[in-house]
Amino acid sequence: MASLKVDIVGIDALGDAEWTAWRAMLDANPALASPYFRPEFARVAGRVSPSSAVAVFSRGGVTVGFFPHQRRGGAMQPLAAPMNDYHGVIAFPGMVPSLEEAAEALGATRLNLTAWVGPTALGEDRRTVQVEFGGDGYDGWYAERRATFGKFFKDKERARRSMEAELGSLRVERDLRDPAMLDWLIDLKRDQYRRTGRHDIFACGWTTDLLHALLREDGEGFGASMAALWAGDRLTAVEYSLHAGDQYHFWFPGYEPSLARCSPGILLSMDTMRLAAERGYRTFDFGFEGEHYKKYFCNGFKLVREAVVLRPGLGATMSQAAVGALNLAGGDRGDRLRTSVRRRWAAIEACETTPTARMKGAMQAAGAALAKVRATANRVPA
Template sequence: MTDELLVEIVKAEALDAAAVALWRTWSSTNPALSSPYFRWDYTEIAARVCPGAAVAVFRRGGQIVGFFPHQRRGGSVQPLGAPMNDYHGVIAPVGSDITLEDVARLVKGRRLNVPGWIGAGETGEERGTVQVELPAGGYDGWYAERRQAYGKYFKDKERARRSLAAELGETQVRRNVRDPLLLDHLIDLKAAQYRRSGLHDIFACGWTRDLLHALMMDQRPDFGASLAVMTAGDKRVAIEFSLHAGDHYHFWFPAYEPTLARCSPGILLSMDTMRLAGAEGVRVFDFGFEGETYKKYFVNARRTVREAVVMQPGLSAALNDAAAAVLGAAGGRGEAIRASLRRRWSTIEACEASPAGRLRGAAAAARSAVAKLASRKKTPARVAHA
């Protein structure tokens, strides 16, 4: 059948100039693909670094109709750059009917794990991501609109800026910083944060650190990654690593000086980044998945994505059911452990390229889940007072 959807799995470097031109055209003309993660540049750079990197090339009637960049971990398939890739889907023209389920069937993994799928599909659950879309008045227009809606919140941030300046000196922000040592410092701060929180350290595997460095150091005219840095007086108070392409800016990895939390340096840095980048033509600032309280005061737009694990029928699904049954047999504690492991497993699997690494990560997650459960049981219940 000439309209049958077929796939060829290739290395990114095997795509010829005509295929790359299609990719660039579709990612720049399909509004659903506006995120920097859909750019050919992201895939080209990430494919050099990510273990198991490949591209699924979809064809109908001999013609290319879509691309899906991904990585393999044993029998599992994930988006290229997972667990750090916030948006993923098929790079295709507007109106494409290639579904999540089509991709899972054709790439032939035991399972396809996608936390932020853009495009057609019915498997999984909907999640929301949030953005700031600057109005015609640019940053000043956005700020006036937000301050009118949330006066108390933004007056508090104005006081925080004055307090920071009074304590340490006037604040300054530098954008488009590409300093490898500073990026390493930020990564170390994030890694320590993950460990304190009992989460899997996504940077311990090494290649994730290398990916951020590769993205930052490969400067391109309409695509890149860089640091924004805020100082107050002589003290560095906040850093953020972001990905940007065209008029879209994706906030990615933030960190701030915890002793100055009362002055909200991380939030002030995001605001100043929007002001400066907005003056240079950026119009959309993506804050990723909704959840953190501060985002509701900032954002004026929302996207719906799908979080899904698409399982192939047969042995893989049976083994997962068996594992769930074993954990469930442990009773109430086993159920709590299973819920915690399920949330963490996709991150561990994506980070760890070797079976031994995945096993170590799973064991650490199990220990953390047990410790948290034990801690909750030891915590006395609060007594309400009239």
């Protein structure tokens, strides 16, 4: 097999022939069904995310794949990280270069990946979870889930009745693209990040711009939109999603914290699936597993790989300075904390576009991590 070659070009430099090849690869490769692999996503994100480009891979002069990405200092990341939930080389089945081969061709000091789709022995598995509808659609899914997890879904039915009794009848709308509603959702997420000590991924500005820009995209078979739940006249929950083909990817949910007891976010997800199923959507992707409700909803999963590929040498060592600061805050508390630290740094590095901003974010995250460790250590057992 001919060696893998790469050309790095601006995303807007791709012509009709390249975009046609890109779409043919998606059509032929079911592993690339997610909206994150679509040309429309790459074009919009390429205009908004700083230092973005696409790697065009070839063998023997023939294009075999594309990898949209961004650079932050010496690090290379998937395009739109940390908001990109699936990434990999867009290629025909059987012609996808391995991560090891792609990383060598790219030659980056460091390649950060959280959800790589494609062949590799590097890194570790992570699971994303989905709701897969069969021929009987939403009703069949709900009947099976309610029979299997009766207590959970009966609780949600009671929560729905309780919210209606307190605030008025519930109403759900989807396919919304109101910029003011998106700003409401982003404010909710930023408040959540402050309360939980997580890095505010919207403080850098370009991530907010990306969500707004995607709302304005009107591609055939691809789009971004919101669904919203009102109780009476009160807006209680909003969820921002991407969709392409029959795939619907829940991306950014938010709900009024004072109504948490009524689970407005969960009720909104359920009603969104019901309404979207009427439009032909069959797979509803909830991203990484973890939140407790997902185990009750989801009847499918996918395996992706999380990996950090380092090029040997001084540059790789120097690039870990901020990670070291976060590790010091965590102390010697095992693999789970180290993994959390690594993911926290990956988000900071992807959002922030200058060394000063990245180090500031790392110091703030280190302080939050240290405070959490101290609070846990000082907690008095009940």
